[in-house]
Amino acid sequence: MDVTNDTTNGSFDPFSQTINITVVPEYETMSITLEDFSRWQLYATRACINYGSQFGASITLLILLLTLTKSDRRRSIIFITNCIGLTANAIRNLLQAVYFTTEYWNPYVYFTGDTSRITTSITAQSVTAAILPFIVYTCILASLNLQIRVMLTIATYRWQRIVIQCISLALALVTLTFRFCLCAINAKAIVDNEITSGWQWLPQACNILLTITICTTSLIFCGKLVCAIYQRRTIGLRAFGPLQVLLVMSLQTFLIPSLFALVQFTSDVAQLYSLVQTSALLCLPLSAMWASAKVGERQSSVGLSTPSFVRQWKCSLSSSSISPLSSGYRKESHASQGSPASPRVLEEGCEGRHSFDVMAMGTYGIR
Numbered sequence: 283m284d285v286t287n288d289t290t291n292g293s294f295d296p297f298s299q300t301i302n303i304t305v306v307p308e309y310e311t312m313s314i315t316l317e318d319f320s321r322w323q324l325y326a327t328r329a330c331i332n333y334g335s336q337f338g339a340s341i342t343l344l345i346l347l348l349t350l351t352k353s354d355r356r357r358s359i360i361f362i363t364n365c366i367g368l369t370a371n372a373i374r375n376l377l378q379a380v381y382f383t384t385e386y387w388n389p390y391v392y393f394t395g396d397t398s399r400i401t402t403s404i405t406a407q408s409v410t411a412a413i414l415p416f417i418v419y420t421c422i423l424a425s426l427n428l429q430i431r432v433m434l435t436i437a438t439y440r441w442q443r444i445v446i447q448c449i450s451l452a453l454a455l456v457t458l459t460f461r462f463c464l465c466a467i468n469a470k471a472i473v474d475n476e477i478t479s480g481w482q483w484l485p486q487a488c489n490i491l492l493t494i495t496i497c498t499t500s501l502i503f504c505g506k507l508v509c510a511i512y513q514r515r516t517i518g519l520r521a522f523g524p525l526q527v528l529l530v531m532s533l534q535t536f537l538i539p540s541l542f543a544l545v546q547f548t549s550d551v552a553q554l555y556s557l558v559q560t561s562a563l564l565c566l567p568l569s570a571m572w573a574s575a576k577v578g579e580r581q582s583s584v585g586l587s588t589p590s591f592v593r594q595w596k597c598s599l600s601s602s603s604i605s606p607l608s609s610g611y612r613k614e615s616h617a618s619q620g621s622p623a624s625p626r627v628l629e630e631g632c633e634g635r636h637s638f639d640v641m642a643m644g645t646y647g648i649r
Contacts, residue, residue: 305394314393322392326382329553333379336560340372347567360428364567367421370414371563377411378553384408397475405472412468418559419461419492423454425566426499433506446502453495460488486547489555493543496562500536534565 301319303312347364355361384404385391391399430450434443464484471478511526542557 303390303393305396312394318393319389322389326387328551330379330382332551332553332556333375336556337372337375337379339564340368340375340560343564343567344368344372360425363421363425363428364563367418367425367563368567370417370421371560374411374414374418375556375560377407377414378556381408381411400475408472409469412472413465415559416458416461416465418563419458419488422492422559422562422566423457423495426496426503427451427454429503430499433503450495450499450502453491453498457488457491457495460484460491464488485555489543489546489558492558492562493539496539497536500533504533504536538562538565 298315298317300313300315303314304310305312344365347361347368351361381387384407385399386404386408391397427450430446434446467478467481467484538561539558542554542561546554546558
């Protein structure tokens with residue numbers, strides 16, 4: 283290419299000119315354009331911004347979860363699952379961001395494929411970052427299935443519980459199987475310094491399966507919450523409470539990951555698919571903290587408005603004579619015989635419950 287003639291004719295573009303790189307040990311010349319170099323730099327910048335924001339969000343929510351959760355709830359399975367998931371997600375994003383500062387992202391290594399300077403510690407760091415998403419997937423799916431398990435305690439028929447639990451568990455197992463295969467393939471490719479050219483479809487399949495599983499479990503959860511809220515409204519409990527909070531956050535858990543899953547197919551933003559699991563992981567502890575705060579607010583407001591001995595007296599009178607059904611209140615035929623009372627909602631501040639205990643739901647923690 284005659285640069286002088288091109289410059290004279292005005293056809294030379296300095297922003298797309300060619301750079302020559304000498305490749306050893308053959309000492310051959312390899313040519314790349316400034317456009318290739320610019321794309322290489324831009325990808326790293328976008329990816330680091332993406333991973334950095336996810337790291338900050340995970341650390342912030344983890345600190346809030348540890349400080350705002352009551353001590354008696356810190357032994358629950360769901361609390362431990364959320365903490366493990368947030369910790370693993372923060373470490374994963376940190377390692378992914380640090381990757382762009384290692385020799386893997388050296389321009390010579392990137393364009394020529396020469397990995398002679400890649401040390402064992404750098405390889406171990408990349409393998410760890412490839413394995414951690416499996417732990418994040420496991421925590422997300424475990425949390426969702428625990429919520430489904432608690433919510434199904436109000437199912438009318440036993441076969442409904444069995445069918446729904448089987449569907450949610452099957453989706454979770456299939457999703458985890460695909461993610462495990464992707465982790466194994468990535469780890470092997472990193473150790474062997476190979477390019478997995480035939481598995482480009484697998485990451486997208488994992489994200490699609492995760493989105494389908496999240497949407498399915500969230501819809502089941504929302505459906506049961508709507509039924510429970512409707513039953514409470516039929517007996518006069520219309521205030522915005524923990525059930526409404528859980529419904530709002532379940533819809534958020536359903537919509538936000540779905541949005542990111544769709545956008546990743548139409549956008550060229552680097553590593554956008556990782557926001558699917560991060561957004562789902564962040565929504566679960568948020569619902570727990572918001573609903574817990576709502577429960578504490580309602581309990582404190584009831585405690586200030588009505589003396590405790592009056593509330594206990596009202597609860598004892600109500601629990602011995604009424605039981606709410608979808609059609610209203612009716613007399614208990616077995617109440618005088620000393621048989622166990624059915625679940626009930628009596629009035630604000632009473633110890634009775636309606637269909638299930640909100641404080642024992644999956645979002646709050648199962649003991």
